[in-house]
Amino acid sequence: MPSDSRAHSSSPAATPAAAGFAPFFARARAAGRPALIPYITAGDPTLEASRAIALALAEAGADIIELGIPFSDPVADGPVIQRASERALRQGVTLEHVLALAAEIRRRSPVGLLLFGYVNPFLRLGWGRFAQAAAAAGVQGVLATDLIPEEAAEYRQALAQRGLEPVFLAAPTSPDARLAAIAAASRGFLYAVSRTGVTGAREQVPPGARDLVARIRRHTTLPIALGFGLSTATQVEEVGRFADGAVVGTALVAAVHAAVQRDGPGAAAPAAAKFLRSLRG
Amino acid sequence: MARLPPSSGPASPAPAPVACSPHGRFGPYGGRYVPETLVEPLEELTAAWLAARSDLAFQAELSDLLANYAGRPTPLYFARRWTQQAGGARVYLKREDLLHTGAHKINNCLGQALLARRMGKQRLIAETGAGQHGVATATVAALLGLECVVYMGREDMARQALNVARMRLLGAEVRGVAAGSQTLKDAINEAMRDWVTDCQRSHYLLGSALGPHPYPAMVREFHACIGREARAQILQAEGRLPAEVIACVGGGSNAIGIFSGFLADAGVRLTGVEAGGRGPQLGEHAARFAGGSPGVLQGTFSYILQDAAGQIAATHSVSAGLDYAAIGPEHAALRDEGRAEYVACGDADALAACRFLATTEGIIPALESAHAVAEARRRAPRHGADAAIIVNISGRGDKDMEILSRELGLGGAADSPVD
Numbered sequence: 059m060p061s062d063s064r065a066h067s068s069s070p071a072a073t074p075a076a077a078g079f080a081p082f083f084a085r086a087r088a089a090g091r092p093a094l095i096p097y098i099t100a101g102d103p104t105l106e107a108s109r110a111i112a113l114a115l116a117e118a119g120a121d122i123i124e125l126g127i128p129f130s131d132p133v134a135d136g137p138v139i140q141r142a143s144e145r146a147l148r149q150g151v152t153l154e155h156v157l158a159l160a161a162e163i164r165r166r167s168p169v170g171l172l173l174f175g176y177v178n179p180f181l182r183l184g185w186g187r188f189a190q191a192a193a194a195a196g197v198q199g200v201l202a203t204d205l206i207p208e209e210a211a212e213y214r215q216a217l218a219q220r221g222l223e224p225v226f227l228a229a230p231t232s233p234d235a236r237l238a239a240i241a242a243a244s245r246g247f248l249y250a251v252s253r254t255g256v257t258g259a260r261e262q263v264p265p266g267a268r269d270l271v272a273r274i275r276r277h278t279t280l281p282i283a284l285g286f287g288l289s290t291a292t293q294v295e296e297v298g299r300f301a302d303g304a305v306v307g308t309a310l311v312a313a314v315h316a317a318v319q320r321d322g323p324g325a326a327a328p329a330a331a332k333f334l335r336s337l338r339g
Numbered sequence: 340m341a342r343l344p345p346s347s348g349p350a351s352p353a354p355a356p357v358a359c360s361p362h363g364r365f366g367p368y369g370g371r372y373v374p375e376t377l378v379e380p381l382e383e384l385t386a387a388w389l390a391a392r393s394d395l396a397f398q399a400e401l402s403d404l405l406a407n408y409a410g411r412p413t414p415l416y417f418a419r420r421w422t423q424q425a426g427g428a429r430v431y432l433k434r435e436d437l438l439h440t441g442a443h444k445i446n447n448c449l450g451q452a453l454l455a456r457r458m459g460k461q462r463l464i465a466e467t468g469a470g471q472h473g474v475a476t477a478t479v480a481a482l483l484g485l486e487c488v489v490y491m492g493r494e495d496m497a498r499q500a501l502n503v504a505r506m507r508l509l510g511a512e513v514r515g516v517a518a519g520s521q522t523l524k525d526a527i528n529e530a531m532r533d534w535v536t537d538c539q540r541s542h543y544l545l546g547s548a549l550g551p552h553p554y555p556a557m558v559r560e561f562h563a564c565i566g567r568e569a570r571a572q573i574l575q576a577e578g579r580l581p582a583e584v585i586a587c588v589g590g591g592s593n594a595i596g597i598f599s600g601f602l603a604d605a606g607v608r609l610t611g612v613e614a615g616g617r618g619p620q621l622g623e624h625a626a627r628f629a630g631g632s633p634g635v636l637q638g639t640f641s642y643i644l645q646d647a648a649g650q651i652a653a654t655h656s657v658s659a660g661l662d663y664a665a666i667g668p669e670h671a672a673l674r675d676e677g678r679a680e681y682v683a684c685g686d687a688d689a690l691a692a693c694r695f696l697a698t699t700e701g702i703i704p705a706l707e708s709a710h711a712v713a714e715a716r717r718r719a720p721r722h723g724a725d726a727a728i729i730v731n732i733s734g735r736g737d738k739d740m741e742i743l744s745r746e747l748g749l750g751g752a753a754d755s756p757v758d
Contacts, residue, residue, distance in 0.1 A: 131524065134532075153648060182648065209372060236379070240375070254535060
C-alpha cells in the first residue's frame with residue numbers, strides 16, 4: 059500500500075476503513091514528509107461547500123481530513139473554530155448530516171477521514187448507531203475531544219466492533235503513566251497537543267512539543283501527529299523532523315472563511331486548496 | 340436563634356467517605372469529560388482536596404474563616420407570620436442570605452481558595468451567572484491576595500450590573516462573554532478555556548456542584564455545613580427532624596449542601612426546585628428533569644437540556660443563577676433513587692414569592708431562592724401543623740433589585756402624594 063505517488067484521484071479503495079490510518083502515514087513517511095492533516099468544520103459555510111473543500115484538500119495533497127462536527131459548547135476551541143461551529147449550527151447541521159457528508163466524500167476520494175467532535179452529539183445518537191453509521195460512511199477513525207480513555211470503554215468497544223480507530227489526545231500536562239494509557243487506548247495514531255490551551259494559530263511551534271512527542275514514543279510505535287497552533291509550511295516542515303503528521307485547523311478555517319466573506323461560498327474550495335498547497339512549501 | 344459553634348472543627352481527624360466513586364460517579368452520573376490537558380490539573384486538585392480533608396490545620400483555618408469572616412453558623416429562623424398565615428407546617432428558613440457577600444457561595448469559595456493557595460496557584464478563574472459566585476470569588480481572592488478573573492455572560496452583566504461593579508471594586512477583572520446565549524453556560528466555557536491555557540498557574544474555582552470530578556463532590560462538601568447546621572438547629576428548635584427540606588436548584592450547590600445533612604434521614608423529604616421560566620417549551624425554562632435527558636455538558640454526565648441532535652439548548656429564567664442547561668450529577672442520582680424529588684417553578688411564581696417573603700417576614704430573598712419559597716408556599720399547607728419544613732434561603736435579593744423593581748412595578752415616583 060505505501061506508495062510515493064500522490065495518486066489521490068485514482069480509483070477509490072473498496073474498503074477504505076479496513077486498513078485504518080496506517081497507510082496514510084506510511085505513504086507520507088516514504089515521501090520524507092509529515093502526513094498533512096487539515097481540519098475543517100463540517101457545514102461551514104455550507105455542507106455542500108464542505109464537500110467541495112474536502113475534495114479540493116484531498117486533491118491538493120491532504121493525507122487525512124479531520125471533519126469537525128459542530129457543537130454548541132466547544133470548550134477546547136479558540137474563537138475562530140467556535141465561530142465556524144456557530145455558522146454551521148445556524149444552518150442546522152447535525153452529526154447525521156456530517157456522517158452523510160463523510161460518505162459523499164468517501165464516494166469520490168480515498169483520502170483519510172477522521173471525525174472530530176465533542177462527546178454529547180455522539181452520545182445522543184448512541185455509540186452503537188454512531189459507530190455503525192461512521193463505518194458505513196467509510197471513515198477510518200474518530201477523535202472525541204472531551205473523552206479520555208478512562209471514560210471511553212463503551213466508545214472503544216463500539217468503534218472496535220466496526221473496525222474504526224479511536225484517536226486520543228496526549229497533552230503536555232499528561233504524565234508518563236497517562237501517556238502509556240493513552241497509547242494503549244489509541245489505534246491508528248495519537249494526536250499530540252502542542253501546548254496547553256485551545257485551538258488557534260501561533261507563530262512558533264512550542265519548544266515543549268518535541269519533548270512531548272519523544273515522551274509519547276516511549277509508549278507506542280503508532281504514528282504521532284502534532285496539532286494546535288500550526289499554520290505555516292515552515293512549521294509543518296519543523297514538525298516533520300520529530301512527528302509523523304501535522305494538523306492544521308484554525309488557519310485553514312480562517313482562510314476559507316475570509317475567501318467566502320469576500321467572494322461567496324464558491325470561493326471556499328479554491329481557497330482551501332490554495333492554503334493546503336502553501337503548507338507543502 | 341440557636342447559634343451553634345462552628346460546624347466543622349479540628350476535632351474530626353477521619354473525614355467521612357466522599358460522596359462519589361473514586362472516578363467521580365454518583366450512580367451512572369458524573370465522571371470527567373474534559374480535554375486531556377485538564378486531566379492532570381484535575382488530578383492535582385483531587386489529591387490536594389483529599390489531603391486537605393484530613394489536614395487539621397487546613398480544616399481549622401477553614402472553620403475559622405467560615406465563622407469569623409463569612410458569618411457561620413447562619414440562623415435557622417422560624418417564619419412566624421408565614422406559618423400563621425398559611426397554616427400547615429411550621430416553616431423555618433435557613434439564612435444563607437445572611438452570609439458575607441450575600442449568599443451560600445462563600446462557603447465553597449473559601450474552601451477552594453485555601454486549596455488553591457495550598458497548591459501554590461497565584462490566580463483564580465471563576466464563572467458567574469447571577470454574579471454571587473463571582474463576587475464571592477473576588478472576595479476570597481482579595482482575602483488571600485490572589486489574582487482573580489471572572490467570566491460573565493454579557494446578558495448576565497446587564498441584568499446583574501451591581502455585582503459587576505462589586506467584583507471590580509474587590510479588585511477582580513470581569514470579562515464579558517459574548518458567545519452563545521451570553522449566560523452562565525457560556526461563561527463556564529470561557530473559564531474552562533482560560534484554565535486549559537493557564538492551568539499551571541491558575542485554579543478554576545467552579546461555583547456549583549457541576550463539572551468534572553472532583554468538583555461535584557468537593558463543592559458539595561464545602562457546602563455540607565449548611566445541612567449539618569440545619570439538622571442540629573431544627574432538632575434543637577423542634578426536638579424532631581423536619582418533614583421536608585426545600586431548596587432551589589441551578590447547578591445545585593445550595594441544594595446539595597442542605598440535602599447532604601438529611602440524606603441518611605429517610606423520613607425527611609427532599610425537594611429541589613428548578614426554574615420553570617416562562618413555560619414548558621425548550622428554550623423557555625431551565626427545568627432539566629422536566630424537559631431534559633441524560634447527556635454530557637461541561638465535563639459531567641447528568642440531565643441536560645438538549646435538542647434531538649445533542650446540541651445544548653438555550654435556557655431561560657428570570658434568575659440568572661438558575662439559568663443553566665445542566666443539573667449537578669448527584670441530583671440526577673438522587674432523583675433516580677427516588678431520594679429527592681424535583682419540581683419546577685416559573686418566573687411569575689418566583690417573583691410573587693419574593694414579594695410575599697419581603698412583606699410577610701421582612702426578608703428579601705434572591706430570585707433563585709424565591710423559587711424554593713414559591714414551592715414551599717404550595718407545600719406547607721399540605722403538612723400537618725405538627726410538622727416542620729426548612730426552606731433554604733440561599734441568597735439575598737439585593738442584587739435583584741433592578742429586576743424586582745421593574746417586574747413588580749416598584750420604581751417611579753412616590754406611592755402616594757405627600758401633602
